[in-house]
């Protein structure tokens with residue numbers, strides 16, 4: 269999924285955006301016809317030459333890798349920015365494959381957001397556990413607030429690339445009670461009025477009655493207090509669960525209030541690791557799109573559907589087209605609003 273260059277993703281996304289949001293019905297219809305032709309050709313190509321496992325084109329990093337753009341400490345959003353997204357990514361050994369995939373997919377992330385939310389900024393907290401030793405270090409690595417534009421993409425990609433994945437932490441829960449608290453302590457400056465927080469993990473925080481060994485938070489931070497601060501600080505808080513164990517996924521449900529569970533906890537634990545990887549960044553983008561409204565969700569899912577067909581993930585193989593449809597339909601249950609409008613949006617995706 270990270271095979272394409274950022275420039276090619278950007279070009280496609282901005283062309284699509286122009287026709288999708290065009291006030292001219294004929295222009296919209298022409299664009300749909302073009303999508304139909306392109307997708308038919310892509311399906312035929314996949315039938316003829318299915319994407320092969322272990323055959324992923326090497327990415328050209330030259331447009332995004334720039335050591336002088338690395339920003340490892342969260343400062344504050346740029347003046348005038350009114351909306352921010354803060355991503356907490358579980359960076360521990362158990363979640364290594366997922367976090368590596370996220371780091372490698374930032375080209376797709378920034379190019380899509382550059383079209384959907386160009387004036388918002390995002391920041392990342394790559395978080396793991398307390399060391400549970402006398403030194404009690406907590407492994408935290410950040411990526412400072414950045415726009416999804418070309419400069420921001422360099423900062424995000426180059427900083428992510430330098431983030432290590434620690435191996436310590438000798439119990440199962442991670443220090444999310446402290447990560448959530450840290451996210452609330454960010455200095456958002458005077459202009460930000462809209463804040464969204466996301467957590468991607470295969471684990472829970474200390475003290476959440478994990479089914480596995482839990483040595484507790486050495487700083488005695490209570491996850492319920494942190495969650496209360498999150499609700500005061502952020503407009504939304506959503507969790508993408510990528511647990512390998514069913515019991516842990518069940519335990520993760522406590523992150524979300526009962527009345528929001530069916531919308532704000534997206535549990536991918538039932539999928540294979542390969543498919544969790546293929547979906548995690550796209551689930552994140554779906555959530556960002558959802559904050560913009562149903563139209564944006566439709567735009568993003570069309571873009572994703574066509575990308576999956578034209579730039580197929582090797583792990584989806586010959587079944588790419590049916591996989592794309594099935595997975596995209598799964599997003600439907602997380603949408604609130606007029607059912608007929610939602611149906612119409614989904615009909616337009618599959619051409």
Ligand SMILES: [Zn+2]
Pocket residue numbers: 398443444445446474485486487488489
């Ligand atoms: Zn802690």
